[in-house]
Amino acid sequence: MNVEAYARLLPDITAANKPFWDGCAAGELRLQTCTECDTHRFPDGPTCPNCLSRSHTWQTVSGTGTLWSWFTMHQKYFPAFADEIPYLVAYIKLSEGPFMISSLVDPPAELELDQPVRAVFGPDATGRPIVRFTVEPVEPVEPASGAVTR
Amino acid sequence: MIAKDVAIVGVGSSNFHELYAEKDASRDPYGLAADALREALDDCGLGKNDIDGLLCTNLKYGRMGDVIGLRNPKFVHDLEGTGRMSGVSLQEACAIVQAGLADVVAVVYATVGRSVGMKYGGEDGGPTTAYDTMYGMTSTGAYVSLMYQRYRKMYGVPEDALAPLAINNRYNGARNPRAVFQREIDHAEYIGSRFIAEPLRKLDYCIINDGAVAFIVTSIDRARSMRKKPVRIAGTAGMAELNNHYTSPDFYFAACRGVADRLYKETGLGPDQIDCMQVYDNFLPTILFTLEGFDHAPKGSAWEWVADGTIGPDGSRPLNTSGGHTSESYMQGFALHVEAVRQLRGEAGDRQVRGCRTVQYMCASPIVTSHIFTID
């Protein structure tokens, strides 16, 4: 990978988004969470899209989600990714609601819609810790003790 | 809104085929726009000084007014150069005329995307796009590809499901002397087309080309004294779906349905009364999402509905008769408006739909719009 070109594609780390990147370094997915109504948002923004509150905290969230869709990029739009073509891009629906573009670590040959995924963290080509996702094996879930099924 | 007291009276567009023959870095979009405007004025018999409203897309209004010597329009501004703005600009023109803010509104669009090497991907975006580009994600086509991949998996859609749309657009383009691509393609050529954002192939993508479009909008009363039969805007409606990505969780279905419900109610017309469809086709899956959202085809099966000849020139609902964005020209929806007018007037030559009395324009995008055009 052309590291210099790749570095230019990364989000700038600012006062507004630094907690997200600190979370990646700590191996945690952290999202802005509205103090008034608990709505999570991604990417970072100035205002709660649900209640318009300006007040938020950064909370560590589950890191789980589902694979909403994916595709394989064949076109060389970015010099940084020229050597990676073809590469897979995933569209993740986080359990907390927001959607996120990402990539999959060691994806299986066959992917399924809405397959469970889990955030994993590691350095990118520049050394910055970033979030990617891994596909969870689909296994029957044991109902938790005392869970009510209707 | 019901706008049948408003009409399109003049249309103009570039010869996209000629412009495509060579790139020209010095090509001036304002010159192209002025040429299209002159054709639209000739088309209706008005003079430049009759224009008192000007809506510019992908063009700056100040430069445009200066280039064409239109110093004092009563209403003027520009709109961003995106495909969703073609429907929006016609809606604005109707509202401006109905409100009396101006009497004769010129709508102009131009691009020199090919000559300046536009790629519609890899360019700098806003502050949130870096969260996508860091994973190699870019281009509207790629976001549409995410929707189409999901659609395919949900409904068991085969690999060649977009071929009828690609072939139909090229068939129509071959009968349009202004079209960029006038050569038909077959199924084998479609399947041989290389992937861009797999599952989308190059032949699923709009062209990037140079050209301009103009149309003139005025009241039906004023329209009666002009050269040609006015084309009425029987109705128009819109609804946005705004989020961080060009990927709608329901493929713009709810927004399209919201627009369709109002449009069909207000006009008293429905899919069965539509003689010809002009569908915004930045990428071919958008046509499937549109046909389902606007109730032309059942949800989840538009890909089958388009495969049986219904959308062909002799079918019951001919689609993108000028060749659409993959064959005629990518004028971000504006040229589809012009084609609607030409079809209703019977001016479409070898591609004319017989007995064409109603045309519907539809655009499924972050701003969904649709109009129904009629002729007396």
Ligand SMILES: [Zn+2]
């Ligand atoms: Zn809130």
